[in-house]
Amino acid sequence: MTRDRSFLRDNGLTLVFGAGFLLSLAGQAIAGHADFNNQLIAEDLQPLSFGGYLLSSDFAVDVTENWQSEYLQFFLYIFGTVWLLQRGSPESKQLHKAGPESDAEQKTGKYAKPDSPRWASAGGSRQVWYSRSLGTLMCTLFLLSWLAQSVTGVAAYNEQHLRELQAPISWFEYLGAADFWARTLQNWQSELLAVGSMAIFSVYLRQRGSPESKPVGSSHEATGVEG
Incomplete structure (x- = not known):
């Protein structure tokens, strides 16, 4: 128990x-x-x-269009926060740490600890890949789910057209269709709004005990500090 x-x-x-x-x-x-x-x-x-x-394609496209936008959010956030900063936000690194940081800061190569992942000290291409594995996975999942959205989307689109006695279109034609981009962009804008809002609101607002917030008593100027 x-x-x-x-x-x-x-x-x-x-x-x-x-x-x-x-x-x-x-x-x-x-x-x-x-x-x-x-x-x-x-x-x-x-x-x-x-x-x-x-x-059905209708259910599949509704699911995959949400998945691709979520994975896009994490992919952009993971890679974007390597270089982009927001003064006072716990969602940002400290202002002097922009970039991929040194081996000593990242505990890679000769600076790896006994309990570090094996590939952190491996060197060469394995360490390079492992150092970017999280962002790479999020990017891959985004691209795969976006591809799935396009395939299921064109099937659902053509099914609707056939019910209305209209001619179907090809997958390549669908990639340029308003339906595909309306489904895509309505999700992208909401994800970008959510991330940007979280970054700036966390400068001034607090949630006691959450690592997504600074400690309640931290200065608004404190950056990269988690509660």
Whole structure:
């Protein structure tokens, strides 16, 4: 029992957000199925089963267009905060640390500690890749989910066109279509707004006990300090 409690405590952030993700995805599927069938009924078409909706391009494009924007947010934030600074924000590095920093600061190469990841001291291409592995993964997931959005998006777009007795378009044509960019940019603008707002609001506002906030008594000028 103690070991189970320790596991839950040590992994609470991942477990709670993971469970929240699954519940939200299930809720999206249920609500989306109902809304999709309402549209079909309004067009005098046969409603789709719940299982059929889960395998449909309409459900897939709604999911992937959100995923790509979230991974874009993290990719830009991870790489952007290497060089970009915000005075007074805990979301920024300290003002004198812009850039990739030295091996001593990053504990790589000969400065690696006994408990450092093995590739931190490996040198060569392995260390170069590992030093950028988090941002690289976020970029890869963004590109893959954006590709998935484009593929499922054109399928959903053409399905709607066929129901309206209009000619379908190719994937390349869809990449330049207003529908694709409307879906994409409506998510990008919200993610960029959220990150920018968090960076500046955290200069002046506090949340006691959160590492995303400075300590309550810290100066507004304190930069790169977490509570």
